[in-house]
Amino acid sequence: MIALVLDLLNLVFFKYLNFLASSIEGMITKTSGNEFSFGLPSIALPIGISFFTFQIMSYVIDVYRGQVIPQKNIFRFALYVMMFPRMMAGPIVRYSDVNIEIENRSTTLEMAEEGVKRFIIGFAKKVFLASAMGEMADAVFGLPGIFNSAYAWLGAVSYTLQIYYDFSGYSDMAIGLGLIFGFHFNENFNYPYISSSIQEFWRRWHISLSTWFRDYVYIPLGGNRKGKARTYLNLWVIFLLTGIWHGSAWQFIIWGLYHGFFMFIERLGFGKLLKKVPCVIGHVYSLIVVIIGWVFFRADNIGIAINYIKNMFSFNFENFAVEPVILKLNSWYYVMVIIALTFSCPVYKKIMGCRIPKVIAYGGYLILFGISIIYLAGLSYNPFIYVKF
Structure with a gap:
């Protein structure tokens, strides 16, 4: 104690x-x-x-x-x-x-090889995808007052992709470096945006944190063993703590309780309903809930977050000529957002399951790493989002 x-x-x-x-x-x-x-x-x-x-x-x-x-x-x-x-x-x-x-640690050439490849993938995620999405998110979230609903959704979706590729990219780099030095770290992400419920999302997002709270807080509090009322209370406690863990500001507490609310209604019976409807409905529901939640995570305070969400649902489609956003809506952003959306699904696993000649695979990784280094040299300061947490 x-x-x-x-x-x-x-x-x-x-x-x-x-x-x-x-x-x-x-x-x-x-x-x-x-x-x-x-x-x-x-x-x-x-x-x-x-x-x-x-x-x-x-x-x-x-x-x-x-x-x-x-x-x-x-x-x-x-x-x-x-x-x-x-x-x-x-x-x-x-x-x-x-x-x-x-x-008693030992390293092998195979572990080092896997570690280098994993590091390069994580590095490219951060340098290309997270940075491109972050530029658009910063442009839209920097808009004052009332603005176009389409831009509000564009900024929210861009931040949704940014935070995933930023954090999962760092986790990939950490796991890769660990392998090079002979350490096996557990996976931290498992394609969270393909989830069909918020319960599934939290089984796939920041796995090391959600399992930590499960094993050291939720289960010791009684888990789901002491009746429904106690289970619901334990869930609220967990997500309150999850919000507090992420940051010392009220918007993080709101974000945690917001996710706790949807976990609550899914436990209450909505989760069973989601299993009966076509899975696409569950995917759409989960994505909308998560995207709106990220607005609280990104905004500087609760007032800004609420105003931003109002813009998302105001159905205001006037004034598209907003210079900060128009400047970012270029061919580079379009390419990056297509790649980001594609690889938020288990596409990479399928590619790795194909038999690619080693010479071609090694060449591809080296080219990707070289281009990432060159591109990084031209970027302005863009730290990992989760460093401040």
Whole structure:
């Protein structure tokens, strides 16, 4: 308990103290009518703090449960916590997944080969797809007030693709680097946008986080073993924590509760109805729910998010001549969005299942990597989205 409390206090201090202080300041100012401030300095957020804090907590809990043998070597423990391939943006790696390889690690040429290929794919995802989608999303989300509904959907869909290729690209790079050094990290994404329900989406999106909350919060709270009312409460708690984990702002809390609501209604019976209707209906429903949810994730505050969603459903199709958006609607964006939509489905798996001569395959990877490096050199600063979480 002491270890967990210290871990959580560390996370609260660096990630949430300024948010809590500003929220309390706002409440006191509104109720008293006088400006109030704690005068706290802005606290810098350590890179990847949520990821390595959750790894430490999982280690402590697993040792307490007797599921892993305690690591007595501080340097090996530090290697587990601060392993650089996945330190900035995950995936969340449990000690039980890598303890054997930390103690007795070996690498092979085949592992290194697979690791290099996986790294190149993730690198290209970020450099090309995430960056192109991000430019369009930034252009649309930067529009003030009331604007065209088609542009609102364009920006939301672009951000939906950006955050997937940005985060899954980083996960691919981390998994690839891990393989090169002899570590096997678990998959973090499994084509989430082909889901036909929100329950399925969370089985496919950020798998390391959803399984962490399942094993260390949901099941200890009772899971679905203590009746329906308790199950629904546990679901709300999980998604409230999921929202809080992602960021110290109210829009992230709303985003978490928003997903919790749809998990609730699917558990309540809507999920059974989805299984009876054609799967395309489930896919459309899931995509719409997820895309709207990402608006809260992307917006700077709740007011901006609500205004953006209003624009999406205002059916206002006037004034297409908006310069920031028109400049981004070029042939490069069209090519990238077609590729992004195509590879959000299990196309890559089918390509890899084909028998391609090794010389052609290796040449393709080298060309892709070379072009990615050249293209990256011309990009402006564009960090991974999940670094700040």
